[in-house]
Amino acid sequence: MEFVTRFAPSPTGYLHLGHAFSALTAFGAAQAAGGRFLLRIEDIDQGRTRPEFEAAIFEDLAWLGITWEEPVRRQSEHMGEYAAALQSLIERELVYRCFRTRREIAEAIASAPHGEAGERFTGGALPPAEEAERLAAGEAFAWRLSLKKARAALGPAYFALVFEDETGLVRAEPERHGDVVLARKDFAASYHLASVWDDALQGVTHVIRGEDLRDAAHLHVLLQKLLGLAQPVYRHHRLILGEDGKRLAKRDQAATLRALRESGKTPDEVRALVGLPERTPPSTSSG
Secondary structure, three states, X not given: OOOEEEEOOOOOOOOEHHHHHHHXXXXXXXXXXXXXXXXXXXXXOOOOOOHHHXXXXXXXXXXXXXXXXXXXXXXXXXXXXXXXXXXXXXXXXXXXXXXXXXXXXXXXXXXXXXXXOOOOEOOOOOOHHHHHHHHHOOOOOEEEEOHHHHHHHHHHHHHHOEEEXXXXXXXXXXXXXXXXXXXXXXXXXXXXXXXXHHHHHOOOOEEEEEHHHOOHHHHHHHHHHHXXXXXXXXXXXXXXXXXXXXXXXXXOHHHEHHHHHHOOOOHHHHHHHOOOOOOOOOOOOOO
């Protein structure tokens, strides 16, 4: 099986050292396996994305010595695909409209019985008459995946869901996420729905991403099963932390690749900053 991996940043800010480490790790894995490396622009959130940030992604990655296949997939150009995937779940009654506000969700979580606490919410569809009334009033809503319905639809297969990561085979526990939002009234798809759809469509065999997204795999394998999508192998790498010991964020301007480059840093110095060896120059031979 051909090795295919990807780097999928969102153009909502400049790339930082953490992004560099993730992109270089995935790119290096593809090179070592003689496989393919893809770049995907996850720009579904059009309210926060900026053209200058997308342009900077290409510039920063090229400066690091990373190459990728063309054309680059932009999620904003494929909203219809995500809507169709969501529609298939709607038709099977695996998702429901949730009209609760963030505050109401937080209150529902806080009042959950012992053992159900945490940032997890499970609910269900409103009575048809009340839902119709709220829709007629133009109220905002989110489409949430119903774990209860998903369990019923899959039967024993739900409890047999597993995925492979760097530790071996892991039993999936979608309950960690509760009834997650897959889309909103005016928002075609969440990160979870779009990401698993794109990975399958692009033939990604290995998803290489940060430790902070490890829990997402527990949900993603459920979505893959429900949508009949191929399941990749997952590899989660360490995070690059700032001087305060916290995970880097796009607001940490001093750690952006643009700032480092403008300060005179070289790509090899950036590699050293994230604990990677210098690039090996291409071998030459004389005849």
